[in-house]
Amino acid sequence: MANSLPNSDLLAYTVALEAAAAALALVRRVPAPFKTLADQVIRAASSVPANLTEGHGRFGRDRLNHWRIAYGSAKEVDAFLRLLVASGSIDATRASEALNLFDRVRALTWRLIHPKE
Numbered sequence: 871m872a873n874s875l876p877n878s879d880l881l882a883y884t885v886a887l888e889a890a891a892a893a894l895a896l897v898r899r900v901p902a903p904f905k906t907l908a909d910q911v912i913r914a915a916s917s918v919p920a921n922l923t924e925g926h927g928r929f930g931r932d933r934l935n936h937w938r939i940a941y942g943s944a945k946e947v948d949a950f951l952r953l954l955v956a957s958g959s960i961d962a963t964r965a966s967e968a969l970n971l972f973d974r975v976r977a978l979t980w981r982l983i984h985p986k987e
Contacts, residue, residue: 880922880923880926881978882922882940882975882978882979882982883919883922883923883926885971885974885975885978886918886919886922886940886944886975887919888971889915889918889944889947889968889971889972889974889975890915890916890918890919892964892967892968892971893911893912893915893947893951893968893972894911894912894915894916895964896911896951896954896960896961896964896965896968897911897912897954897960900954900959900960901959904954904957904959907950907953907954907957907959908954908959910946910950911947911950911951911954914943914944914946914947914950915943915947917939917940917943918940918943918944918947918972918975919940920940921936921937921939921940921943922936922937922940922979924936925937925940925982934983937979937982937983938983940975940979941976941979941980941983944972944975944976944979945976947968947972948969948972948973951965951968951969951972952965952969
């Protein structure tokens with residue numbers, strides 16, 4: 871399925887889809903007191919591939935702005951997943967896998983934002 875999507879040539883987007891799916895699966899059954907954190911994970915995780923793909927179709931500053939938003943959202947997911955692990959609301963092992971994927975997304979996105987560094 872990923873190969874049929876128009877932006878599948880952007881590796882950061884492909885990894886972001888995988889990372890977002892992992893995060894969404896993790897927060898599916900979070901206890902009620904932590905639902906607001908889970909909602910933030912859903913919004914931020916969804917934002918990452920959405921902004922990467924939108925930026926991929928833009929040029930200049932607009933492109934960089936979307937990629938910066940994707941990078942920031944990936945950092946936001948990291949913080950919320952760590953909070954949910956600390957609260958015992960999600961499985962630490964599965965969260966670690968998602969965190970590693972988002973770390974990879976951030977590295978790939980950083981290279982998109984800073985291609986000459």
